[in-house]
Structure formats: structure tokens, C-alpha cells
Amino acid sequence: MTTTAAAPGARSASGPGPGAFAGTATLIRFALRRDRVRLTAWLLALALGTLATASEYTTLYATAEKRAGVAATMDSPAALAMTGPRHYLSDYDVGAMLGHQLLGFMAVLVGLMSVLIVTRHTRNEEETGRAELVRSTVVGHHAQLASALAVAAVANIALAVLVALTLVSTRIDGIGVGEALLYGLTHTAIGLVFAGVAAVTAQVTAHARGASGMALALIGLAYVLRASGDVGNDALSWLSPIGWIQRTYVFVDNRWWPLLLCLATAAVTAATGLALSTRRDVGAGLRPARLGRRTASEALTRPFGFALRLHRATLLGFGAGLFLMGAMYGSILGDAADMVKDIEQVQEALAEIGGSSVAESFASMVMVVIAVVAAVYVVMASLRPRAEESAGRAEPLLATGLSRRRWLGSHVAVALAGGTALLLAAGLGFGLAGAASTGDAALMGELLGAAAAYAPALWVTVGVTVLLFGWCPRAASAAWVVPVYAFLVGYLGALLRFPDWMNNLSPFGHVPRLPAAQMSWTPVLVLTAVAVGLVLLGLAGFRRRDLETK
Structure with missing residues (x-):
């Protein structure tokens, strides 16, 4: 069985005494090996999607007149709800289009990737019984969740580098190395936020689908809050991590500090997930299973x-x-x-x-x-x-x-x-x-x-x-x-x-x-x-x- 391979490595990684994070490094290597094809597919799809969109914008809006025309069209409540805040329209070049029209959509996809990584290596392992086998070895209580979060972090950092290199390679006017790196790091920041969210939801329910469903519902809520704020009350957008990364105004103002909000939220949610994991048994959730009816329908x-x-x-x-x-x-x-x-x-x-x-x-x-x-x-x-x-x-x-x-x-x-x-x-x-x-x-x-x-x-x-x-x-x-x-x-x-x-x-x-x-x-x-x-x-x-x- 593949999971038994974690036992020897867990001992070597843990040192002389089994701490709460003993075996984390071995579990990270094991998870990356298991997901090497899956993660490669995700990263290539997201990076190539960005490249295709940037190339499409360059072709479709080749002149300043066309870009001004589409900016005027986007300045409507319905269009802003689907894209992003109005401030991007002030200097609507190809880079601003990426930040305005694509960044919110990519945030949903990156959040989905991060949620699936965390739930796959935590709750799904417990639901199938493999986690119990791994924990019977010298593996710390927090090792499994910590390794899942680490794998999600590695994937999101790799995505940032890949997206930045992809944009720099296009040699589009207005997209420099610093701007491309900021754009890539917005993906990392939002991915870490929703990885932390998944770390919490994985403690709540005993089922992988339930944990993923709750995390995805929060992604949807974040998108709705962002859309509502961009159309009307701007304060609503500041309640959404998707709104935070859009307010970097990448390729327009290039503000880095909103990413700190994402990093702080990711740290808090990850720490909360680790703390909550000590309050339940392996295979169980914090929310008790609802008793069914005495007889089936x-x-x-x-x-x-x-x-x-x-x-x-x-x-x-x-x-x-x-x-x-x-x-x-x-x-x-x-x-x-x-x-x-x-x-x-x-x-x-x-x-x-x-x-x-x-x-x-x-x-x-x-x-x-x-x-x-x-x-x-x-x-x-x-x-x-x-x-x-x-x-x-x-x-x-x-x-x-x-x-x-x-x-x-x-x-x-x-x-x-x-x-x-x-x-x-x-x-x-x-x-x-x-x-x-x-x-x-x-x-x-x-x-x-x-x-x-x-x-x-x-x-x-x-x-x-x-x-x-x-x-x-x-x-x-x-x-x-x-x-x-x-x-x-x-x-x-x-x-x-x-x-x-x-x-x-x-x-x-x-x-x-x-x-x-x-x-x-x-x-x-x-x-x-x-x-x-x-x-x-x-x-x-x-x-x-x-x-x-x-």
C-alpha cells in the first residue's frame, strides 16, 4: 500500500523525538510525488489560459481607440459586477484588462485548486482510512495538515513564477518584470487564503465532499461580495479576499500592500485549522453527524x-x-x-x-x-x-x-x-x-x-x-x-x-x-x-x- 512508505521517512524527518510536526517533510515529498501529474496539469492550464487571454487582448484591442471603446462599455453596473473595480478603466491597456477582466475569474480557479489540494491530502485521506495508517507510525498530529498546506503553498508559488514568466515572455508594452511578478503573486495570495479556509472546513465535517463544498461556497460568497462592492458599496469589496487582490490595481497603480491582508488571513485560517484539528478524533468532524430517521424513505x-x-x-x-x-x-x-x-x-x-x-x-x-x-x-x-x-x-x-x-x-x-x-x-x-x-x-x-x-x-x-x-x-x-x-x-x-x-x-x-x-x-x-x-x-x-x- 503506498501510504506505508511514509513510515520510515517520518522517523528520519522527525528527529529523536516525535513532535506535533514530525514527518511533515516526508509527507510533503510524498504528496508532491502523488500529485505531480495533477499539479502540472493545473499549473499549465492556468498559465496557458493567462497567455492566451493576453495574446487575445493584444490582437482584439490593438489600438488606443479600441481600448477606449471597450473601457467605456465596461463602465456599467452589469459589466463591473462580472469583472472588477472601475479604477482599472482609468488607464485601460492590455495589462489593466488582465487585472480587470481576468483576475477575479482566475482567483476562483486558483481557490478551487487550493481547496482540492488541501481536502485531498487531509479529509479524503481520513475518509478512506489511509490517514490512520500513516498516523500509526512516528508522524506528528499536525504533520498531515501542515504538509497539505505546504503542498498548496508550493503549487501557488510555482503558479506565480510561471504566470510572471509567461507574461514577461509576451513582451507586451506596459507589462514589465515587476508588474508581472505582482500579478503572479496575487494568484499566490488568494490561493493561500482559500487553502487556509479549506484547512478549517476540513475539521468541521467528516466527509471530503462536505469540506470541499463549504470551502467552495465561501469562494462563491467572496465573489458575490466583490461584485456587489464594485457595483455599489465599495466597503463590501473589502470584505472579500478577491476584492483585496483586485485592489492591488496591478498594471495601473501596482500596490503591494493588499497582499498583506491575504497573507495575514491565510496565516490565521491555517493556525485555526491546526488548532481545531486537536479537538476532534481522526475520521470525525467537529460537527456531529446528524442522526437519520429510524427508517429509510x-x-x-x-x-x-x-x-x-x-x-x-x-x-x-x-x-x-x-x-x-x-x-x-x-x-x-x-x-x-x-x-x-x-x-x-x-x-x-x-x-x-x-x-x-x-x-x-x-x-x-x-x-x-x-x-x-x-x-x-x-x-x-x-x-x-x-x-x-x-x-x-x-x-x-x-x-x-x-x-x-x-x-x-x-x-x-x-x-x-x-x-x-x-x-x-x-x-x-x-x-x-x-x-x-x-x-x-x-x-x-x-x-x-x-x-x-x-x-x-x-x-x-x-x-x-x-x-x-x-x-x-x-x-x-x-x-x-x-x-x-x-x-x-x-x-x-x-x-x-x-x-x-x-x-x-x-x-x-x-x-x-x-x-x-x-x-x-x-x-x-x-x-x-x-x-x-x-x-x-x-x-x-x-x-x-x-x-x-x-
């Missing part, structure tokens, strides 16, 4: 009802997030024509999509992003059977009269129905806000239908995941390629003029681009048939292979 006695209960929290979280995401995009739909009037590449992309108005074309482009986010959920939901099997929870269930087909089919059904429900929730939020911002009530029904049209593409994504799980479970994580590729070719490809054949490789590339285009039922029916075939093949493969046992 009728739904929990059935495979679908039980699967829905397991997926409920994630589904509700994504539902709320996608509804708000749709509403935010809908709120700027009325200003879409002004936002893109001076951007030739975007106008060409919208013209290629078609539509009777810029608002319809813009909505069709945004709908791809919404569908990709929904695809993230369906991949997570479709991979849940893999997690249940790896943790040894599937084996006792399948030892009863429950068949493999019904057990896996229940999770697949939740993924299919849940993904469709998420699209409708996003379409509803998009339609309500879009109809209000444009004054066109008919747009609500059109956007709801446009969102629903992507359901077959989601079903194909589920089918690919189930196929991999059924026949080659170790490669099931490769299903993440589907939403990532869909975003690259569906959204960025429209702006960067990727060839059509690349878009055709994605199931999302065959969906009619409503409301700009006319509805075509042939690709929808073909995608549905493909999804059915993939799911049936995956079920057949799962019935034939051996179950991973503990």
Missing part, C-alpha cells in the same frame, strides 16, 4: 433514489451556480452590441454564428460556455461510480440482489437528468435577465430552448465517461478531455478562427446555435442515438470486467 430503498441522495449536494450547488451564471450573462445582453462594436474579430465570429441581432449571436456564443460548465457536472456525476468502487463501497451493495446494471444505471440516470436540469436552470436565469436587459420578453423562451438543445451533447459526454468506466476504469478520468476540448474549440475557437473540422470533433459542435440559428433536429437525434449506444456499451463492459475489491 421509500426512495432510499431504490437504486435511483439512493444515487440521487449521493449526488444531491453537488447537483444543488451546480444548479445555483449555473442559474447565477446565466443571470450574469443575461444582465449584459442588452449592452452586447456596444461591447463588441469596435472589436473586429468578435464581430466576425458573431456574424459567422448568424442571428437577427447582436444579442442573439452573443447569446449563442455564451451558451457554449454554460453548456461546458454543465458538462463538468455530468463528468463528475458519471465518475461517482468509480469513486464508490475505489473506496470499496460498491462491493457490499453488489453482493446483494442489486445487479451491476441497475447500480451503475442509477448513477447514469442521475447524471443524465441532472445535467439536463442544470441546462434548464441556466437557461432560465439567462432568459429572465436577458429579457429584462433587452426588453424583449420573447427572448426568455428562446434562451431556455437554446439551453435545452445542448442536452444531447451532455448525454454523449455521459456516454463517453460510462464507456471508459465500464471497459477501462483506470482511464476514466480521460473523460475530462470532452468538456475541456469543447470549451477550447467552441468558445475560443470561434475567436481564434480554428478550422471547422476541430469543432466537428466535439459533440457540442453539432448542436444548433440557438437562438441565432434555426433548429435542426437531425444532429440532435444523432447525438441522442450516439449517447444511448455509448451508455449501453459502458454497461456491457462493466458487467464483464472484475470489480475492484478491498
